Amino acid sequence: MNNSKDDIQTNELNEILKVRREKLAKLRESGKDPFKITRYDPTHYSEEIIEYFDELEGEEVSIAGRIITKRVMGKASFAHVLDAKGQIQIFVQINKLGKEAYEEFKDYDIGDIIGVKGEVFKTNRGEISVRASEIVLLSKSLQPLPEKWHGLKDVDTRYRQRHLDLIVNPDIKRTFILRSKIISSMRKYLDDKGFIEVETPILHSVAGGAEARPFITHHNTLDIDLYMRIALELHLKRVIIGGFDKVYEIGRVFRNEGMSIKHNPEFTMIELYQAYADYNDIMNLTEDMIYTIAKDVLGTAVINYQGEEIDLTPPWRRLSMIDAVKEYTGIDFRSFDEDSTAREAAKNIGVEVEENATWGLVLNTIFEEKVEEKLVQPTFIKDYPIEVSPLAKRMVEDDRLTYRFELFITSRELANAYSELNDPIDQRERFLEQAKKRAQGDEEAHMMDDDFVNALEVGMPPTGGLGIGIDRLVMLLTDSYSIRDVILFPTMRPKE
RNA sequence: GACCCAUUAGCUCAGUCGGUAGAGCACUUGACUUUUAAUCAAGGGGUCCGGCGUUCGAAUCGCCGAUGGGUCACCA
Numbered sequence: 001m002n003n004s005k006d007d008i009q010t011n012e013l014n015e016i017l018k019v020r021r022e023k024l025a026k027l028r029e030s031g032k033d034p035f036k037i038t039r040y041d042p043t044h045y046s047e048e049i050i051e052y053f054d055e056l057e058g059e060e061v062s063i064a065g066r067i068i069t070k071r072v073m074g075k076a077s078f079a080h081v082l083d084a085k086g087q088i089q090i091f092v093q094i095n096k097l098g099k100e101a102y103e104e105f106k107d108y109d110i111g112d113i114i115g116v117k118g119e120v121f122k123t124n125r126g127e128i129s130v131r132a133s134e135i136v137l138l139s140k141s142l143q144p145l146p147e148k149w150h151g152l153k154d155v156d157t158r159y160r161q162r163h164l165d166l167i168v169n170p171d172i173k174r175t176f177i178l179r180s181k182i183i184s185s186m187r188k189y190l191d192d193k194g195f196i197e198v199e200t201p202i203l204h205s206v207a208g209g210a211e212a213r214p215f216i217t218h219h220n221t222l223d224i225d226l227y228m229r230i231a232l233e234l235h236l237k238r239v240i241i242g243g244f245d246k247v248y249e250i251g252r253v254f255r256n257e258g259m260s261i262k263h264n265p266e267f268t269m270i271e272l273y274q275a276y277a278d279y280n281d282i283m284n285l286t287e288d289m290i291y292t293i294a295k296d297v298l299g300t301a302v303i304n305y306q307g308e309e310i311d312l313t314p315p316w317r318r319l320s321m322i323d324a325v326k327e328y329t330g331i332d333f334r335s336f337d338e339d340s341t342a343r344e345a346a347k348n349i350g351v352e353v354e355e356n357a358t359w360g361l362v363l364n365t366i367f368e369e370k371v372e373e374k375l376v377q378p379t380f381i382k383d384y385p386i387e388v389s390p391l392a393k394r395m396v397e398d399d400r401l402t403y404r405f406e407l408f409i410t411s412r413e414l415a416n417a418y419s420e421l422n423d424p425i426d427q428r429e430r431f432l433e434q435a436k437k438r439a440q441g442d443e444e445a446h447m448m449d450d451d452f453v454n455a456l457e458v459g460m461p462p463t464g465g466l467g468i469g470i471d472r473l474v475m476l477l478t479d480s481y482s483i484r485d486v487i488l489f490p491t492m493r494p495k496e
Numbered sequence: 497g498a499c500c501c502a503u504u505a506g507c508u509c510a511g512u513c514g515g516u517a518g519a520g521c522a523c524u525u526g527a528c529u530u531u532u533a534a535u536c537a538a539g540g541g542g543u544c545c546g547g548c549g550u551u552c553g554a555a556u557c558g559c560c561g562a563u564g565g566g567u568c569a570c571c572a
Binding site: 153212258 | 497503505506507508509520521522523524527528529530531532533534535540541542562563564565566567568570571572
């Protein structure tokens with residue numbers, strides 16, 4: 001139909017693209033349009049043929065995959081075919097395949113998808129191969145693949161055209177296979193413990209559950225702006241109020257903030273809530289779950305992250321924020337309770353804080369600047385100041401602090417959890433406090449959420465909650481340097 | 497958002513002091529029936545990221561911009 005248009009385009013293409021389009025046109029003319037084929041029946045994956053060679057030697061098999069190398073030597077040829085599980089060599093001979101089919105094969109390109117039927121054997125050089133008796137072209141590749149030897153290195157192309165990355169860089173594929181296994185192992189762990197997986201809205205009229213700037217979108221029929229969720233928290237607690245006592249959700253959240261090797265604007269979190277449990281129970285669950293996943297997926301709890309050995313075997317160190325600051329800076333926040341004294345202490349060790357920073361804010365700032373980077377092995381830091389924890393329950397022992405912990409591994413925050421604040425009057429006051437900060441220009445301060453406070457008034461049992469950044473967990477367990485290496489299609493600015 | 501670095505053939509990369517653009521792989525043609533980054537012979541292929549400027553002359557020097565990466569800031 002669009003012949004004239006195709007011709008114009010063809011003229012502008014470079015030689016490689018032109019040649020492949022001409023080959024496709026030739027195939028179509030001779031009634032062998034590969035794009036008309038709808039299915040193929042492979043009997044084996046490459047991996048199985050290699051693993052079970054002893055049983056399969058001499059047997060006829062069929063495989064399907066992409067041609068990734070090709071060596072034509074007159075009347076015989078070798079090629080490697082890449083399928084989902086690996087690659088295997090095929091041996092193609094003119095007298096086995098017939099002259100016509102052999103000539104067609106010689107025209108196939110690296111990148112084409114073929115189905116190959118043939119007998120399993122080992123070459124003189126000892127490589128397990130399939131001797132082709134029949135080859136079907138299942139799809140024509142119109143673009144050249146990146147080079148086989150050096151692969152695809154350009155990170156821009158790797159992220160924008162991840163399909164190419166997956167084809168030519170096998171290690172990347174492994175990361176995404178592990179990612180899938182990690183998430184399914186997590187689901188299994190929680191399901192076995194009686195948790196129910198639920199789904200809550202992504203479009204929120206109030207973006208709550210975290211301190212972050214949201215993305216804003218618009219619903220046409222309702223004619224209202226909506227926020228993309230920044231956390232799962234508030235709806236999940238409403239599910240707990242509704243009477244489910246163990247729930248979790250694994251899902252995408254969106255934060256309109258900076259990007260880095262640790263941050264992508266959309267990322268995946270798991271949050272779970274367990275009624276009648278406190279943050280100590282959640283610590284136990286967290287270390288047991290991550291340990292179990294590591295053993296399940298990697299077969300070991302001692303892992304290597306960027307050259308550093310990390311031991312995930314429980315129990316993990318548990319340290320209050322006050323004790324952590326004392327250990328790494330010598331400052332004992334228990335010995336004073338004046339805001340001014342705290343600010344003075346910060347100044348003495350070169351940590352800058354706001355003029356009116358409170359005792360708790362100073363404690364948190366010193367922790368972030370002086371302690372976090374030291375927490376390489378798994379460490380729970382607990383008892384966070386109330387100012388930075390608007391949804392956590394106040395400690396009975398010290399009302400400046402909350403029953404909250406964060407998990408640090410390789411100096412990175414991996415999880416955040418607390419005994420959930422279930423006092424609706426306190427919650428409303430804290431939201432009002434946050435609203436005040438918001439009015440003063442703090443775009444990350446929490447919004448007032450009347451629906452949530454109203455639900456709390458109905459009565460929420462004492463509950464422990466946990467959030468884990470799945471991408472960061474995957475980074476840790478796959479030894480990935482950047483979050484972009486564990487997200488198939490990281491957010492990129494469009495080209496041009 | 498600030499600073500630093502990168503961008504040359506489809507891919508991976510050279511390119512000296514500013515003097516008409518190079519290699520390997522990939523591609524095309526030919527030879528070759530057990531290759532292993534197959535080999536041999538011949539050939540084609542460029543918006544040197546874009547624009548402006550300096551210069552007799554710019555891939556190379558300067559300025560502006562684009563995209564990416566890194567560091568910092570903010571956050572998980």
